[in-house]
Amino acid sequence: MRGSNAWLAEQRIYGDPILSECASMTANESSADAITFRPATPDDAEELLKLQYLCYQPEAQRYGYGIQPLTQRLHEVVAEIKGGPSFVALLDGLIVGGVRCRFEADVLHLGKLICHPRVQRQGIGARLMALAEQCARQRTDIKAVVLYTGARSPNNLRFYQQRGYRPTHPMPPDFMWLRKELG
Secondary structure, three states: OOOOHHHHHHHOHHHOHHHHHHHOOOOOOOOOOOEEEEEOOHHHHHHHHHHHHHHOHHHHHHHOOOOHHHHOOHHHHHHHHHHOOEEEEEEOOEEEEEEEEEEEOOEEEEEEEEEOHHHOOOOHHHHHHHHHHHHHHOOOOOOEEEEEEEOOOHHHHHHHHHOOOEEEEEEOOOEEEEEEEOO
16 A cells, blocks of 8 residues: 555646645654644545445434445445545554545535544544635636535534535425535
């Protein structure tokens, strides 16, 4: 797996200063408590799929175990990573968070924002969202970021709304679209 900081420094994906900042970390700064971020690669797909399965358990209890994140196949995760901006958060070389996005028309669809339950509420999800939003802002044709989440998931709704996402319309039976205008 090519997850080294040197590799990050070479990439300059999307002209992203946040990634550049992560790439410039020294070995001493990469302590057990340091979370680093980098673009996801197809080699990350299996680990992301396992983490996704773990992270979506509370949603499955609300909406049933047939939800797409729990039925998704490995080749579909690879396709999502290849299909648009995707990022992972790492702790000691292990993936503890991720987000996968795709551009469509004049919006960026943000999806599969996940964070290991043991490291939630430490800003990892917010940082992953910021990376995705920064990718959208790099393109002048992108006007907004959209996502959907469970309408009966108050923590998710609150998290997104605190970051400027506003409900646009329900997606029956139990989901809600949210949108953040870029300006």
